[in-house]
Amino acid sequence: VKLRSPLVVQLYGIATRNTSYFGIVLEFMDGGSLRERLDDVIEHPVIEATQMRTWSRQIANGMRYLYSREVEHRDLKTSNVLLDQNSSCKISDFGLARCEELKSRLSSTTRRHGAVGTLPFMAPEVLRLKPFSEKADVYSYAMTLIEIVTRKVPWKGLTNEQIMMQVAVDKSHPDLPADTPSDLKSIIEACWVHEAAARPSFEDIVRTYFGRTKSTSSGVNDRIESHNDVSLTVDEGSAVSVGQRVTLTGLYNREELNSKTGVVKSIDGDRAIVELSKDKVVTVSTTNLVAWT
Numbered sequence: 243v244k245l246r247s248p249l250v251v252q253l254y255g256i257a258t259r260n261t262s263y264f265g266i267v268l269e270f271m272d273g274g275s276l277r278e279r280l281d282d283v284i285e286h287p288v289i290e291a292t293q294m295r296t297w298s299r300q301i302a303n304g305m306r307y308l309y310s311r312e313v314e315h316r317d318l319k320t321s322n323v324l325l326d327q328n329s330s331c332k333i334s335d336f337g338l339a340r341c342e343e344l345k346s347r348l349s350s351t352t353r354r355h356g357a358v359g360t361l362p363f364m365a366p367e368v369l370r371l372k373p374f375s376e377k378a379d380v381y382s383y384a385m386t387l388i389e390i391v392t393r394k395v396p397w398k399g400l401t402n403e404q405i406m407m408q409v410a411v412d413k414s415h416p417d418l419p420a421d422t423p424s425d426l427k428s429i430i431e432a433c434w435v436h437e438a439a440a441r442p443s444f445e446d447i448v449r450t451y452f453g454r455t456k457s458t459s460s461g462v463n464d465r466i467e468s469h470n471d472v473s474l475t476v477d478e479g480s481a482v483s484v485g486q487r488v489t490l491t492g493l494y495n496r497e498e499l500n501s502k503t504g505v506v507k508s509i510d511g512d513r514a515i516v517e518l519s520k521d522k523v524v525t526v527s528t529t530n531l532v533a534w535t
Contacts (some may be wrong), residue, residue: 249304313426377438384433
């Protein structure tokens with residue numbers, strides 16, 4: 243299966259010398275992990291609610307993309323989310339991922355029936371050794387959002403046995419701070435529901451909580467939308483110029499831009515305005531340039 247999205251860390255190649263050595267070449271993410279950012283109270287003493295919402299949206303959209311490609315992550319947490327130079331999120335570390343299309347298991351520890359992942363982020367049904375599903379990743383997403391709003395790992399200070407008792411038996415949840423933004427609290431509470439069937443899918447999360455549209459003075463919805471989750475692909479070279487035809491890949495509102503072509507109408511700093519049709523124009527970042535097709 244091919245994964246190409248500005249919301250997922252890109253795999254560029256595989257290197258091997260013999261059966262005992264296996265290396266992969268990944269996109270460089272110079273912002274480090276989201277976990278490291280949350281831990282860095284010296285350089286980043288305060289994380290604004292707007293930044294929390296941006297990360298939450300990008301992670302949800304990234305997971306939505308993975309499930310559109312039938313890929314389970316199975317170990318979602320902030321240490322497996324990397325940041326680029328603009329502090330935008332990309333999902334990484336597919337060591338426990340599973341792809342139904344390829345019947346693949348990228349780790350010898352991955353099992354269809356069995357507990358996989360990192361204990362504080364694991365859903366109740368996974369702890370009970372039930373089959374893994376998207377809804378288990380949704381539960382992990384709730385725990386990841388708890389990391390973002392508290393800057394702490396869920397259930398910190400508890401033993402593994404105590405965590406299992408709290409989650410699988412007592413149906414408890416980590417406490418949320420009183421100042422948790424109300425919209426993020428709503429998402430967390432929807433995603434940490436004990437019964438898997440009652441949790442939303444990532445498609446539901448994106449549509450319900452992040453699917454807002456914009457209107458312009460012309461009254462045309464979605465006429466212009468600024469979106470950091472869209473990447474540009476050019477046929478040759480490494481620069482974007484006015485009049486150039488480019489390909490867009492990523493998430494625009496609720497629509498997957500799967501190699502949609504458009505024409506660059508103007509460039510302002512690191513932003514390019516690309517016309518997809520006469521009534522749809524998107525503003526994207528030229529820093530998300532992919533110089534290959």
